[in-house]
Amino acid sequence: GAVVSQHPSWVICKSGTSVKIECRSLDFQATTMFWYRQFPKQSLMLMATSNEGSKATYEQGVEKDKFLINHASLTLSTLTVTSAHPEDSSFYICSATALYTEAFFGQGTRLTVV
Amino acid sequence: GQQLNQSPQSMFIQEGEDVSMNCTSSSIFNTWLWYKQDPGEGPVLLIALYKAGELTSNGRLTAQFGITRKDSFLNISASIPSDVGIYFCAGQDSNSGYALNFGKGTSLLVTP
Numbered sequence: 554g555a556v557v558s559q560h561p562s563w564v565i566c567k568s569g570t571s572v573k574i575e576c577r578s579l580d581f582q583a584t585t586m587f588w589y590r591q592f593p594k595q596s597l598m599l600m601a602t603s604n605e606g607s608k609a610t611y612e613q614g615v616e617k618d619k620f621l622i623n624h625a626s627l628t629l630s631t632l633t634v635t636s637a638h639p640e641d642s643s644f645y646i647c648s649a650t651a652l653y654t655e656a657f658f659g660q661g662t663r664l665t666v667v
Numbered sequence: 668g669q670q671l672n673q674s675p676q677s678m679f680i681q682e683g684e685d686v687s688m689n690c691t692s693s694s695i696f697n698t699w700l701w702y703k704q705d706p707g708e709g710p711v712l713l714i715a716l717y718k719a720g721e722l723t724s725n726g727r728l729t730a731q732f733g734i735t736r737k738d739s740f741l742n743i744s745a746s747i748p749s750d751v752g753i754y755f756c757a758g759q760d761s762n763s764g765y766a767l768n769f770g771k772g773t774s775l776l777v778t779p
Contacts, residue, residue, distance in 0.1 A: 559709070587766055596670060596755060596769045597710070646709050650765055655700070658709035 555581050557649045559659025566637055566666055574632045574662045576647030582627035583649035587656065588620075591644040603630050637666040669693065673756050673770025681778050686743040688773045690756030695736035698759040700767070701728075703752045710755060714741070746777045 556579040566572050576586055585604050589597040601617075603609040603624035611617045619641075621633040630649075634641055642665050650656040673690045680686060690699070698717055702710035714725050716732035716739060723730055729742045739756055756770040 557709075585765060596771045597767075598670075599766050599768075602766050644707075648709075648767070655712060655715055656759075656765065656767060657712070658702075661707065661709045663707065 555579075555649075555654075555657045557583075557647065557657045557659045559647055559662055561662060562660060563663040564665070566664070568638055568666055569636055571633055571635045572637055572664060574634075574645055574647075574664075576630045576632070576649065576659050578628045578649040578657075581649075581651050581654075583630075584627065584652050585650050586624055586630035587648045587650075588622060588630075588632050589646045589648070591646060591661075593644075597646060600632075634664065637664070639666045642666045669768050671756055671758055671768055671770040673773055675773055676771065677774040677776070679776045679778070680746060682747055684746055686746055686750075686775060687740060688754060688756075689738060689740040690758075690770045691738040692758050692768070693737070694758075694760070696758035696760050696768075697736075699730070699732050699739040700757045700759065701730050701739070701741045702755045702757060704755060704772075705752050713754075743775075746775075748777050748779055751775055751777050 558577045560575045588600045591597045600615045601609045601611045603622050605627050609622035624630040646661040647659045648656040671692045700715050701713045704710045714730040719736050721732040727744045753772045755772045757767040
């Protein structure tokens with residue numbers, strides 16, 4: 554299957570700092586990338602949908618000014634958690650899809666804010 | 668997006684037993700997918716279903732896309748210890764930009 558690489562795999566940051574997470578589609582051009590958040594023992598909850606070259610669409614309850622998403626190319630999307638707080642600690646997962654194809658997931662990023 | 672109703676929440680079985688889990692939604696989907704997630708990893712696609720009534724197998728796994736397009740089930744036959752993990756169903760609707768709506772997951776434990 555297609556490969557989606559997410560970096561970093563884990564990150565620890567101080568409260569109040571910002572963290573950037575990258576999601577890359579390695580062997581296909583992703584027209585759409587999705588960002589999910591998963592708390593322990595819970596399911597994946599969609600945060601936002603981003604299409605290359607346009608602004609991301611955020612799900613209800615997700616602050617767009619706190620979770621900045623950039624999808625500058627067909628192979629790269631970034632999620633920046635700004636002014637992180639301990640309650641932002643979670644497992645963040647991206648997925649990427651080309652038009653009319655299945656979505657493939659990255660390996661996830663474990664964010665811990667201390 | 669909506670969260671789908673997935674059951675059972677957890678299963679604890681012996682190696683060699685068959686397993687069945689299902690997923691329902693309040694709305695119809697164009698595609699149903701089943702994923703497995705190991706701890707600390709992203710979900711890995713097991714089976715994708717594209718047509719109502721479709722029955723698809725992948726090795727010991729079999730999944731069906733319900734006729735109403737509002738449900739799906741996954742069966743695992745002759746379970747083995749490496750089947751341990753969390754299984755998620757997901758529904759996809761092209762009208763919603765192909766985002767996935769996930770079930771809450773079924774945690775599977777298999778004892779030798």
